[in-house]
Amino acid sequence: MAENKDFFDQVYQVARLIPKGRVTSYGAIAKYLGAAKSSRIVGYAMNSSFSLKNVPAHRVVNRNGLLTGKMHFENPDKMQQLLEAEGIKVKDDKIQDFKSVFWDPMIELL
DNA sequence: TTTTTGACGCTCT
DNA sequence: TAGAGCGCCAAAA
Numbered sequence: 001m002a003e004n005k006d007f008f009d010q011v012y013q014v015a016r017l018i019p020k021g022r023v024t025s026y027g028a029i030a031k032y033l034g035a036a037k038s039s040r041i042v043g044y045a046m047n048s049s050f051s052l053k054n055v056p057a058h059r060v061v062n063r064n065g066l067l068t069g070k071m072h073f074e075n076p077d078k079m080q081q082l083l084e085a086e087g088i089k090v091k092d093d094k095i096q097d098f099k100s101v102f103w104d105p106m107i108e109l110l
Numbered sequence: 111t112t113t114t115t116g117a118c119g120c121t122c123t
Numbered sequence: 124t125a126g127a128g129c130g131c132c133a134a135a136a
Contacts, residue, residue, distance in 0.1 A: 007132075007133090008132095008133080025118090025119090026117075026118055026119080027118070027119055027120085030118085030119080030131095031119095035131075035132090036119070036120080037119075037120075037129095037130060037131060038118090038119095038130080038131045038132065039118040039119045039120085039131085040116075040117090040118050040119080040130085040131060040132075041118090041131060041132050041133070042117090042118075043116075043117040043118055044115095044116055044117070044118095044132075044133065044134085045117095045132090045133085046117065047116075047117055047134095048133080048134070050117090057117080060117085061117090062117070062118060062119085063118075063119065067117090068117045068118085069117035070117090071117080072117065
């Protein structure tokens with residue numbers, strides 16, 4: 001159990017639990033952790049953690065399905081490449097069939 | 111030690 | 124239905 005860990009660690013844990021070919025949103029993680037209003041922290045946590053830990057940040061997008069954090073990758077296109085490699089269709093930095101590939105920790109991990 | 115910025119989301123008007 | 128504002132926490136300078 002990692003409840004004793006920091007909020008940041010909680011985010012990493014959930015992010016790593018995202019199955020291949022699926023994506024989730026910051027709000028979903030935040031809500032799952034019980035801090036929906038702190039959705040910003042989730043995104044910021046990833047930014048700090050993704051560079052430190054091996055977190056599949058490319059599987060985490062904003063609630064619009066937009067690759068907001070692509071710019072934080074080695075290359076902006078890298079994020080899209082990773083998603084497409086997993087079978088996720090990405091167009092114009094947006095995830096196609098977002099709801100189809102959406103992975104909700106509250107449901108999947110419940 | 112204090113201030114500013116930052117990968118967002120939800121509610122209200 | 125659309126647009127604007129507010130709220131949260133942490134790290135870096």
